Amino acid sequence: MTTASASPTYLRRLGTWDAAAIVIGGVIGAGIFRNPATVAERTSAGWQVLLLWAIGGLLTLAGVLCYAELGARRPQAGGTYVYLREAFGKLPAFLFGWTMALINYPGSVAAVATTFADYFCAALGFPPGFVKPVAVGSIAFIVGINLFGIRAGAWVQNIFTVLKLAAIALLVVVGLILARGHLGSALAADPVHVASPGDFLGALLPVLFAYGGFHYLNDLAGEVRDPQRTLPRALGLGMAGVVGSYLLVNFAYLAGLGHAGLAASSAPAADLLRDLLGPSGATIMALGIACSTFGYCAIAIAGGARVLQTMGSDGMFFSAVGRIDPTSRAPQVALATLGAWAIVLTLSGSFGQLLDYTTVGEWLAHAFGIATLFWYRRHLAQEPSPYRVPFYPVLPLVFVVTVLGVIIATSIHAPRDAGMSLLIIALGVPAFYGWRWLERQATG
Numbered sequence: 001m002t003t004a005s006a007s008p009t010y011l012r013r014l015g016t017w018d019a020a021a022i023v024i025g026g027v028i029g030a031g032i033f034r035n036p037a038t039v040a041e042r043t044s045a046g047w048q049v050l051l052l053w054a055i056g057g058l059l060t061l062a063g064v065l066c067y068a069e070l071g072a073r074r075p076q077a078g079g080t081y082v083y084l085r086e087a088f089g090k091l092p093a094f095l096f097g098w099t100m101a102l103i104n105y106p107g108s109v110a111a112v113a114t115t116f117a118d119y120f121c122a123a124l125g126f127p128p129g130f131v132k133p134v135a136v137g138s139i140a141f142i143v144g145i146n147l148f149g150i151r152a153g154a155w156v157q158n159i160f161t162v163l164k165l166a167a168i169a170l171l172v173v174v175g176l177i178l179a180r181g182h183l184g185s186a187l188a189a190d191p192v193h194v195a196s197p198g199d200f201l202g203a204l205l206p207v208l209f210a211y212g213g214f215h216y217l218n219d220l221a222g223e224v225r226d227p228q229r230t231l232p233r234a235l236g237l238g239m240a241g242v243v244g245s246y247l248l249v250n251f252a253y254l255a256g257l258g259h260a261g262l263a264a265s266s267a268p269a270a271d272l273l274r275d276l277l278g279p280s281g282a283t284i285m286a287l288g289i290a291c292s293t294f295g296y297c298a299i300a301i302a303g304g305a306r307v308l309q310t311m312g313s314d315g316m317f318f319s320a321v322g323r324i325d326p327t328s329r330a331p332q333v334a335l336a337t338l339g340a341w342a343i344v345l346t347l348s349g350s351f352g353q354l355l356d357y358t359t360v361g362e363w364l365a366h367a368f369g370i371a372t373l374f375w376y377r378r379h380l381a382q383e384p385s386p387y388r389v390p391f392y393p394v395l396p397l398v399f400v401v402t403v404l405g406v407i408i409a410t411s412i413h414a415p416r417d418a419g420m421s422l423l424i425i426a427l428g429v430p431a432f433y434g435w436r437w438l439e440r441q442a443t444g
Contacts (some may be wrong), residue, residue: 157197175252
């Protein structure tokens, strides 16, 4: 169990558009096609829905600006794992990798690949028995493409980012057509749904979850060209595009369905297109959601594999996982490992519960990842940084406090899931010391 060789290394092949597409693709998955109905159900007016999505976007932008400085300071693969290792030591970094790279990333891939397969099979009229094979096939295909290197993966990602943005543009156009001059009513109060202040705050949770995923670009920072310039620019451009898209889509939902109609819908995107185009509209939207979810899987696999590879090269996981192929410059063993585990979770159907159990861990990782910025500013004050987050320390403080508030609210709403999430993190402590002991035995 020796540490993997530092050579060969990743090649910097991703430009600004590639990087921005990773941000957009990592954030926009299935959430924007489902969560707005939950937000409407917990609010009393259309303007409140738009306000919540704007607040969520601003909070996420605060986090993105912090990640832009972290990425510019440490433009290497591994993202949050690297920041935690340098600022707080190997144990917190291992706990992040234990929770995210071994559980949350493959669990997310399994869940979203199954969502992709659901919509893909529904659009093409395949029977339900095809869902799991299609999900497994999609994971295997994405892993196979990424084995050839980041450029091949980026081409796939760019294509599906364009397709998901096209689906969003279609939603916006259809919503405005259905409004037929009643755009003002989209913001009006809804007498059917009278929400309390607690409901309004609770509505922020699905908004923030739909904005998650912006950290994947930092996982791939070791393959971004001119990273000190490109990372901040791509993070800003990508998230600005996401926030704009989310606000436009929600306005389209409200304009086309009304607040009450949005709150009552279980599939607002399909309902919106069905109202204008009939059954074919729902089929088109199913294909659009399939493209969106497939693109997310491609990013989660690529980003998660880089975290695993960094752990392997640190001696925190099997050394073979830490290797980078000298020809493709891809972490082929890490990709195959992550993909295989995601396939196991897909076939077992256990990913849903795993994701519920690791939600708190994911948000804790975001909070502690942003918190490393305070360490860098204090201990490496003289270190030159090509990008510094504006309004420091206000923006990182706002983000960390908000995330902790989300964690508390989640714990109150689902104490069992939160408790299991903390237990999974805690189990990483003996795993860490056990791994270190095995490593000493192997090398001693």
